[in-house]
Amino acid sequence: MKQIYVGLTGNEAVATAFKQARPHVAPAFPITPQTEMMHKFADFVADGVVDTEMILVESEHSAMSAAIGSAATGARTFTATSSAGFALMWEVVYIAASLRLPICMPVVNRALSGNINIHNDHSDAMGGRDAGWIQLWCENTQEAYDHALMCWRIAEHKDVRLPVMINYDGFIISHTAESLHILPDEDAWKFVGPKDLKAGYSLLDMDRPITVGPLDLTDYYFEHKVSQIEALKRAPKYIAEVYKEFGQLTGRHYSFFEEYRTDDADLVIVALGSTAGTAKDVIDAQREKGVKVGLLKIHMFRPFPAAELAKALSKAKVVGVMDKSASFGGWGGPLFNEIRSALYDLPARPKIHNWIYGLGGRDTDTKQIVSLIEQLQAIAKGREAETVNLLGVRL
């Protein structure tokens, strides 16, 4: 298959992938920095390139509610959001997962208010990490495009049937034009395939009338939550299968997390999203100087690949976990907590420290990552350090 080499912003690339997946329904409400994605998709609809019914709703709460109604009929459905919009749809985000609806949604990551800030951090999606969705995180435009194609195969798999959230950093990825490879429409469609309208259940199946979302009290609610937990436990197997098939098709091989120069690394940085790209450049430069440092970039944050991560990080001396969101009053950021917990049962575990960075879109440049690596080196040499640290902020 011959791929097409193009220059697109992250938003344009994701809109292109969704166009290629031919969704039936897309409820939409604008919020920066997601708006441009739906704008581009609406162009495709207006131009007749894709036959999707767009529902222009009055809020994000309505967007997700409409997506739920649509997906419950069996229709392939997506919406998109950011920041405060995600916060407003909170209630129904949980319901989408509880009803086991394979909705796909880019969360174009942006800081939460207040004070109001339109720039990138991960506090929006991190707040929704326990909503029961699969959460996939992307480093750049290429990864955002690829995941926007793969998400359908994961969400709609009969043994998964869960909504999928694709995270990519607001402005840094969403509005920055990068070169990437996209699939020709026909090949993308061959990969994604049509939605099985009879899979699971359908509100419109007149031969099997159903009630969706009934009152669910002490007698059944707990078991229904367990079935969600189990669906998320099953998901990694199918996510790995989809990653593998996509790799064979495109030559771009994904896994639950990417290990960059970690083989002999004493120091490992763990990060999500676009910061991983900056970290790779810094690591290359540090390697030139003989510093044994690597990066572990997580794609699949939900379900969390705890056992695989523990194995991958077991040989490091010091692990520095970067969190682009604060957990106010908590013991470090959310990614740090998960990583540290995953490594607890190792017979000999590395020292694990946390750096909160980049809140509200504060630029995380190479100097900051160099400083982080210097701190990791000092800790490896036995220097006492705080468990939870800050990076790139005035104190």
Next chain:
Amino acid sequence: MSTIPTSGLNEGGIITEAGNAAEFKTGDWRSNVPQWVPENCIHCMFCWIYCPDTAVAIDSTGEKTVMTGFVFEHCKGCGICAQHCPPAAKGKAAIVMVRDEK
């Protein structure tokens, strides 16, 4: 308490049978209760249609369907039946709400 294990439940908690509210006995917390006065009843079935649950008992085996009373396991005492009960027999309605003294 149900004995159905997680593996035996429908995905997403959907319900595939119609009218299974009949399995849930929820009539134990009302403060008002409808009282049926059979001699005033013209069996118009308004109460049966308007009841939001399944608290109106009927007998549809005969030539004409007739109201036969209330199923108090399902009655929450909302009074909608009494609101809609027409005072057709000598100006008197067949359903009146009274305080539930139980």
